[in-house]
Amino acid sequence: MRSNLGFFSDEKFRSIFFQTLVVGLFALGLFFVISTTSYNLEKRNIATGWSFLQNPAGFDISFSPFLEFKSTDTHLKVYFVGVLNTLLVSITGCIAATILGFILGIVRLSSNWLLSRLVYIYVEFSRNVPLLLQIILWYSILIQLPRVKQSLQVLDVFYISNRGLYSPRPIFESGFSYVLIAIVLALISSFLINRWAKKRQDKTGQQFPVFSSSIGLIFIVPLILFFILGSPLSFEHPELKGFNFKGGLVIRPEFIAMFLALSIYTAAFISEIVRAGIMSVSKGQREASAAIGLKQTWIMRLIIIPQALRVIVPPLTSQYLNLTKNSSLGIAVGYADLVHGFGGISLNQTGQAIECMAIVMATYLSISLTISFFMNIYNRSIQFKEK
């Protein structure tokens, strides 16, 4: 009896056996899915392959702020327009959600009863109402704005209507590139100053006004150069011509609805993460830093936040991933993101459902992995450096 089970009582053999079994079953399952799919595709005479990517799309995409898109362009370009639009709303959404989330998280801990209650209500409302409803809510509000012919005029240059927010568009004339170069140089030198000041402080204890000097370098120097060069920047103002405003920059209500809903929804989660992070720093740290006479703002900046970040960053990463994936709900309000444009219209016009969906999924996967990669690098950089 024992000899029969000899192999099985060997832990190493057992683990290899089960792992092989699991991998084998997975491969078998995969094989089943793929073979059934190709069998059914063939049976239903559905064409497969990637050649459709080179075919002209035949439809127009109006919201394409980075690439010019015409109906004669290919489905591949539809894909790129979609990726850029997805990235646009995701990145701006992540930035806004982070800023709003940090502020709210800190306010939630404030000793002001009213403020902290208000944030509490906000958090509970926005994280407990489905995101899709919030997107639709924002959009329904936005399309109730005045019609384009009755646009609200703000500061003489901005126009608000249910077609979006129109603003003047900057036109960079020759010479403006020098200003840009000056900004880049200023950024590099303030970075160097920061390093030098830190070293000096470590050595001598003397401090250097890094912040104000950097501001001076980054803003004032390029500004002076800008005027010396004769202000090489002009603005194109939007004008109401025919049906719509022509010229200028426009931010569409579809984008605004997505941006607001995504950042407000995610900020609620982030504020809770920030609150948890700050509360995780032991009270002793605060008391000790107060005892050595640090200012309140310094305690927050130098003692509390750096320690809280260790707790905040890992869950923050997953909020960024969530926001990016949630941006695929753009379809609800006609925001031309990846899922709507390529995974929707192209898919439907070409009928290449499996190919389109595979590409869309691979793209979301790569975006998510890229975010995780950079957030992990950042996370490592703020961990305790044990010496």
Added chain:
Amino acid sequence: MKKLLSIFAVLAFAFSAHAGTLDDVKNRGFLKCGVTTGLAGFAAPDDSGEWAGLDADMCRAVAVAVFGDRSKVEFITTTGKSRFPTLASGEVDMLARNTTWTISRDVNLGFEFVGVNFYDGQGFMVPSALGVSSATELDGATVCIQTGTTTELNLADFFRLNGISYEALPIETNDEGKENLFAGRCDVYTTDASGLSSTRAAASNPDKWVVLPEIISKEPLGPLVRHGDHQWGDVVRWSLNAMIIAEELGITSENVDAQMSSNVPEVLRLLGVEGNYGEMLELSNDWAYQIIKQIGNYSESYEANVGPDTPLEIARGLNALWTQGGILYAPPFR
């Protein structure tokens, strides 16, 4: 292991090729028919919650042909985008959903259009306050357009051809289009002219909206089934043809019983008095009689749902019989 094998056996069975759609429908006991999410006159729930319209009648006609009972049908709503995957995956047995017959859908998507139940064309609707009288004056306008449709492609072609620009506002359903148009988010709504009439009829004040004279495309709308199941395709095709032929022969739901003793051979063949055409289709021999009795002929369905006496007010036009100046034409019943 035994358990595992049995799971795979079940999976393999589930994946294996199933019998024809007609047998599936008969075994299930009712027809699953894909329709729009709601387009008055074509397929929309009426006041009593019953699906009504030209396309809904098409679904019912097939249900009557198979079961002899107009209620044996489940209506499944599909959007412009979801309709094809829904049909391809077998979730519905057929689509009767304002779907334009094109070569790429017929050939590349693996479907089979069995006929045309409405000849349509794409038009534009604008608020009459805009004072626009022709689609060529629409330079720079914002256009609401249902995504995943042929109209989306025609629109791009039309504006390109005329050298004018537009901004597309992609929407998913006719209701979204209505909402955006009425709110002024878009200046123009474009879809099939019949759809525009339907949308206009649903407006609180139809006179505020005008359909422009340009018809920029051919949109033959018809029912479709999955490619390769010819028996099922034949059932749907001849359910439609039976309604058209009945109009040609002057058979209506009211006089159909009297027509059973007609002396016209084609009438007798259609109603199953002579010949065994029902059996050829693996249906009962009175299938066409039941369609006419329970649904009516094409004209009856048209007049009740989209004709001049309905809010849609669409004249027969192209959809009149070939003998009456239209192009509606069914192959002979013999």
